[in-house]
Amino acid sequence: MDIALLTYAEAPTLPPDDHHLLAPLRARGLTPHAVVWDAPEVDWSRFRLAVVRGTWDYFVKPQAFGQWLQKVEVQVELYNPPALLRWNAHKGYLQQLAEADVPVTPTRLCRKGASRPASLAALADERGWEQVVVKPAVSGGGRLTRLFSRAEHAHAGQEHLEAVLDEGDALVQPFLRSLHEEGERSYVFIDGAFSHAVVRPPTMGAQSLPDGYPLAPRADELQLALRALRAAPTRTLYARVDVATGAEGNPVLQELEVIEPRLFFASAPASAERLADAILARAKR
Known part of the structure; x- marks a missing residue:
């Protein structure tokens, strides 16, 4: 079965971290293809599934991305689900999560x-x-x-x-001073289950996401991440929950990333295997 892994024109063969996913997919009898999301004349019907990965320019052309979603969702099964992608594209979702009693950085x-x-x-x-x-x-x-x-x-x-x-x-x-003192912690989930966590150095002004370093999950932060994930509109194939220490010393949500988050496969090699299993399960439905 052919699987489209969606990327953008500046990384036509996928961002480096997502290369870790290719061998596990092939080992499960799937044939992955890196596809630039807005490339013209793609035959989406040839793919069993399309999984959003490195579409790292959608936010500079949000109207085109919305139109693309509307066109493609009737041609191929898309993950994460289109409704979730639309919800997550505008960071106003942070206020919705706050209204659902998820501790969020004041916004x-x-x-x-x-x-x-x-x-x-x-x-x-x-x-x-x-x-x-x-x-x-x-x-x-x-x-x-x-x-x-x-x-x-x-x-x-x-x-x-x-x-x-x-x-x-x-x-x-x-501004949360803790971001400069501690960095930001990212909790990665595959098919709704916690996979691994990394800590990242400060990113203010950075043009790309720095490498993450493996982190033992902190109980209070993991609980926050789970609360945020459960408050999302639909179940996720993949997600990354970014947290920081708030002004009062408690963990707060920075972002819930369910469109094209870097998942730091290199920091937890088995995580690519878990995502490949989840993709296979959906492809067999």
Whole structure:
């Protein structure tokens, strides 16, 4: 059976980490194909399944990605499921998870086209945030993500917020100092079950995700990750839950990644085998 592993034009043969998945799929009698998601004239009907992996440019052309989903979902079985991909593409999902009592990094969503432009200084003062992070609600890879001190809120910060809002919705969050002191922890799930965890060094301003180092799961963080996953709209084939230490010392959700997260197979070699098993099970349905 032919399986499409979706990537983007800058990594037409898949990002390096996803190469770990190829041999396990072949060992199970599946034939994986790296396919650029928005390549023209792909015959999607030839594939039993399509699994999103390295589509690392979807957020710079979100409208095209939405149109592509609508076209492809009627031609091939897609994972993660299209409804979940749509939900996760806009980081407003963080507010939905917070409303579901998942501890989330405090987040203010600012809407593009609002009749009254958001004031970054007023927003930060109201919440007592000294340093804030401003980023697009549809983003990845640190694109347009910037940190501003209190002295910068009214001018440089406001200019950046308005520039982001010219493009789309924006998120404003307090800067968590723990990210620079401890890094961010990522909990990887395969077919809804915990697989492995890594810790990653600070990524502010980085153009690519740094390598992760194996981490023994922390009980409170793992419980948070499970709560976030259970609050997602549908079951996941794969997911990565990123957590950090909040201002009060408790773990908080940074992101729930279910579109194209790097899964750090190299940090846990058996994880690629587990994902291959889950893909095979779906292909046999």
